[in-house]
Amino acid sequence: MALVCLHGPLRELAGGRATQQVSGADVQxxxxxxxxxxxxxxGWILDERGTIRRHINxxxxxxxxxEGTSVSAGDRLEVLPxxxxxx
Amino acid sequence: MTELxxxxxxxxxVLEGDPGAGEPFAVRCRAFPGEPVDFAMRDPxxxxxxxxxxxxxxxxxxxxxxxxxxxxxxxxxxxLPEGSEEALExxxxxxxxxxxxxxxxxxxxxxxxxxxxxxxWELNRALRQRRVDEDWQPGGGGLCLHSIVPWPGEPDxxxxxxSAAGVWHTDDHGETWxxxxxxxxxxxxxxxxxxxxxxxxxxxMERAARRPERMFIQFHGGVYRSDDAGxxxxxxxxxxxxxxxxxxxxxxSDPDSAYVIPLRGDFDRVMPDGQVRVYETxxxxxxxxxRGEGLPDxxxxxxxxxxxxxxxxxxxxxxxxxxxxSGDVFGSGDAGESWFTAASRLPPVFSVTAxx
Numbered sequence: 001m002a003l004v005c006l007h008g009p010l011r012e013l014a015g016g017r018a019t020q021q022v023s024g025a026d027v028q029x030x031x032x033x034x035x036x037x038x039x040x041x042x043g044w045i046l047d048e049r050g051t052i053r054r055h056i057n058x059x060x061x062x063x064x065x066x067e068g069t070s071v072s073a074g075d076r077l078e079v080l081p082x083x084x085x086x087x
Numbered sequence: 088m089t090e091l092x093x094x095x096x097x098x099x100x101v102l103e104g105d106p107g108a109g110e111p112f113a114v115r116c117r118a119f120p121g122e123p124v125d126f127a128m129r130d131p132x133x134x135x136x137x138x139x140x141x142x143x144x145x146x147x148x149x150x151x152x153x154x155x156x157x158x159x160x161x162x163x164x165x166x167l168p169e170g171s172e173e174a175l176e177x178x179x180x181x182x183x184x185x186x187x188x189x190x191x192x193x194x195x196x197x198x199x200x201x202x203x204x205x206x207x208w209e210l211n212r213a214l215r216q217r218r219v220d221e222d223w224q225p226g227g228g229g230l231c232l233h234s235i236v237p238w239p240g241e242p243d244x245x246x247x248x249x250s251a252a253g254v255w256h257t258d259d260h261g262e263t264w265x266x267x268x269x270x271x272x273x274x275x276x277x278x279x280x281x282x283x284x285x286x287x288x289x290x291x292m293e294r295a296a297r298r299p300e301r302m303f304i305q306f307h308g309g310v311y312r313s314d315d316a317g318x319x320x321x322x323x324x325x326x327x328x329x330x331x332x333x334x335x336x337x338x339x340s341d342p343d344s345a346y347v348i349p350l351r352g353d354f355d356r357v358m359p360d361g362q363v364r365v366y367e368t369x370x371x372x373x374x375x376x377x378r379g380e381g382l383p384d385x386x387x388x389x390x391x392x393x394x395x396x397x398x399x400x401x402x403x404x405x406x407x408x409x410x411x412x413s414g415d416v417f418g419s420g421d422a423g424e425s426w427f428t429a430a431s432r433l434p435p436v437f438s439v440t441a442x443x
Binding site: 042044050051056081 | 144148171
């Protein structure tokens with residue numbers, strides 16, 4: 001299980017919990033697992049293609065990752081809005 | 088009292104006022120602060136407000152509320168099928184159909200229908216398949232389905248306009264779709280490529296309420312009228328300072344009426360001569376009259392986007408409202424004879440809808 005850390009509206013959509021334990025071998029699978037746990041999250045992080053939205057950053061143990069980045073038990077995933085998104 | 092729902096780059100701004108007073112409207116509330124609100128409308132059936140919000144972080148969503156100052160709920164089903172090769176980019180417009188449905192149009196050229204007052208939406212798969220099978224080209228604002236035009240009294244008939252994929256019609260409630268582009272001249276294409284091209288950048292389309300087979304479009308260079316339900320089109324832009332612009336509206340009581348807001352051209356999308364002017368026709372486009380009393384008449388280089396012009400009422404009491412990317416909103420309570428400033432110093436205005 002990885003520890004997924006959520007902020008802002010994502011935290012609200014996930015039942016108000018700042019952290020969630022979610023299983024999965026890569027970032028996309030973990031995020032899909034998060035959607036299964038909290039269907040309200042669907043469409044907010046991953047789009048219809050399964051791609052992380054352009055102005056969302058996912059960090060795995062402090063390093064920026066992509067959909068295919070490997071995840072191991074105990075890893076920490078931070079899901080954060082990017083600084084590029086607001087104009 | 089008239090209500091204006093102003094979609095802006097930084098939230099939904101709800102204005103209220105009396106157009107007869109000629110005074111700025113009051114800001115009743117601001118919702119979705121900091122977020123781009125592309126469009127908002129009050130459903131005439133349920134009185135519920137629906138807003139389309141494209142968060143730069145979290146993607147496009149439709150929200151609804153009975154009270155815009157209260158709680159908003161996210162609608163369901165506003166997405167392409169999972170595993171699509173492209174993603175939903177934006178919802179441009181929501182329109183009430185004639186049979187109780189609501190329709191939403193968006194980028195990439197998609198149509199959604201809601202049969203429960205906007206709580207849940209279903210993608211029109213027949214139109215989606217046309218987009219998948221055919222090479223639709225996006226305009227500068229994306230592949231936007233921005234105009235949805237019901238046929239009064241016939242809920243299965245609907246017309247759409249897509250930038251830049253032209254005009255589409257259905258007579259069977261969206262089971263099948265056909266194009267209606269004959270006569271539209273795309274001056275931005277080489278002459279040899281114009282005939283039969285579907286790369287048609289319609290900016291806004293409307294139907295004459297009392298003569299449904301009559302329709303108008305503001306094109307990317309050209310204003311057109313159709314008298315055969317949008318199958319073929321005739322240019323009616325002569326007499327305008329420019330036939331380029333984005334929005335268009337009509338007086339529901341008069342099938343010969345249309346209002347446009349010309350911009351200099353696609354090379355310079357501001358009002359000609361620094362003068363804010365709305366142009367009105369009452370003879371189906373044979374002639375145009377500038378309407379500018381009360382509007383800025385010098386050093387005003389404004390841009391009005393395609394969904395930022397709306398009306399309420401009809402006839403002599405027709406109210407007209409438009410908002411500019413400068414953050415100004417102007418209104419008329421007498422069918423364009425005179426104008427007043429309804430709001431100023433708002434964020435850039437994306438859309439305006441009016442309910443009297």
